[in-house]
Amino acid sequence: MSQRILSTSSFHRHGRVSRCLCGMMFALFVPACGGEANAPAAALPAFSKGDKPLAEPPMYAVGGFHIDLPKETLAPGEEREVCYLLPLDITGPSRIVGGGYVTVGQGMHHGNITSRPKTGEGIRMCPEEEPGTLGGPAGDIIDGGAVLFGSSTQVIGTEWQSFPAGMGFPVRENQEIVARMHYLNTSSEPLEVAPKYEWYTIDESRVEHLMGPFIWVLSGFKIPPKSEYTGIGGCRIPPGMNVVNVLPHVHQLGTRFTGEFMGGPLDGQLFLDSPGYSTEGVIVQYRPAIDLSQGEGARFSCTWQNTFDKTIEEGIGDNEMCMLFGYGYPYEQTYSAFATGPENCIALALPSLD
Known part of the structure; x- marks a missing residue:
């Protein structure tokens, strides 16, 4: 690259x-x-x-993938940053993403979802990064990963990131998902937050851009x-x-x-x-x-x-x-x-x- x-x-x-x-x-x-x-x-x-x-699956969808993040409990006023590694298991013949969405209740400040070359199996916490080395989303993208989803600040409900017909971005083979989450409980009561993400892949023969x-x-x-x-x-x-x-x-x-x-x-x-x-x-x-x-x-x-x-x-x-x-x-x-x-x-x- x-x-x-x-x-x-x-x-x-x-x-x-x-x-x-x-x-x-x-x-x-x-x-x-x-x-x-x-x-x-x-x-x-x-x-x-x-x-x-559009708040709907893209045209020419032929498969996709999803993740359910582990539940986190936040105390009133608590702010927390967590990072998970998850399998990227795509169903269907395509590796071109045409859209997706996140569903979440109160408590997610924002979530940054990328892919990167695979480092292991199953759902696990991200390892600590050595000081002075490039890490985070920056390292993921430079190493050939993709930006899978970025959400609006403090969004509640379902938010779509979909593209016009015939448009999508590529996801390489042998990748895993990295979910860097920023949680913030602005309420006066404890709450649980557990975002869910869904992506759709589209027919590669239909990709124009x-x-x-x-x-x-x-x-x-x-x-x-x-x-x-x-x-x-x-x-x-x-x-x-x-x-x-x-x-x-x-x-x-x-x-x-x-x-x-x-x-x-x-x-x-x-x-x-x-x-x-x-x-x-x-x-x-x-x-x-x-x-x-x-x-x-x-x-x-x-x-x-x-x-x-x-x-x-x-x-x-x-x-x-x-x-x-x-x-x-x-x-x-x-x-x-x-x-x-x-x-x-x-x-x-x-x-x-x-």
């Missing part, structure tokens, strides 16, 4: 990046934001209005006490990437998440304007997909209203995150972005499927 790395604000400069830096690019659930600026004011163009994915996952992250923000703050990141991306599904991720102080074209005749034109934190689900699907070739890349922002008498930084608990992850096509032209400001960015392509 090989990767293409595009450094800083220009995609004409290529170079080598350490495995650790690549990890930052694919750390789908690392806290992030940075760079203060005024929030974009452009209106959503008619051609790019997104909707929720093979998709890949991406994550756009901003890093290094500090939100002053009792104030509103907007962080902006921007990244120039090579032509060819089409955005299909996106999932903004912020915590409870988040009030807005935007995505817009960067450069070109559509510079500043919004294709995403999300309310930020919402328990109703914030996954957006574009039909047709957003063609980033209409600009030179993408700019994205998070806005927070800090109600605390303290500075808020990146992290869990009272702290915040700012990231956008999703799926695009074609696979080999889908880029992630790690930004520290409106013009500072590193873009990273997915590992080759060869």
Whole structure:
């Protein structure tokens, strides 16, 4: 497997990046934001209005797989992070995923489900990772795994992550599932949480667009006490990437998440304007997909209203995150972005499927 790395604000400069830096690019659930600026004011163009994915199995489904996570009991106000390894047992002839869903009650802050090369049998806890080594979702993806599911913050009920007909992402053979779960009991009573996930594979002969996952992250923000703050990141991306599904991720102080074209005749034109934190689900699907070739890349922002008498930084608990992850096509032209400001960015392509 090989990767293409595009450094800083220009995609004409290529170079080598350490495995650790690549990890930052694919750390789908690392806290992030940075760079203060005024929030974009452009209106959503008619051609790019997104909707929720269809809450139903994809067309041409021929099989699938599922997991039921072990039950966890949370005390009132308790926050817990757990990680499980589970078998990836696909039924049917296909390894192209066309959609799936999670069903969960109260208590799941969010869940990050990936695949990675198989390391054992049965359901078991993830081993501790050695300090200074690349791990987490970053390592999974760089080692040839897939992003199977990411959920909205504090979602309750059933949330779908499905794709338009003829679209799906690949899952390699000899893989296992990694479920990195962030639980938070915001109630005054103990509760039990046990998420269930289901995926559908589709007929490979019907696949028109093979998709890949991406994550756009901003890093290094500090939100002053009792104030509103907007962080902006921007990244120039090579032509060819089409955005299909996106999932903004912020915590409870988040009030807005935007995505817009960067450069070109559509510079500043919004294709995403999300309310930020919402328990109703914030996954957006574009039909047709957003063609980033209409600009030179993408700019994205998070806005927070800090109600605390303290500075808020990146992290869990009272702290915040700012990231956008999703799926695009074609696979080999889908880029992630790690930004520290409106013009500072590193873009990273997915590992080759060869």
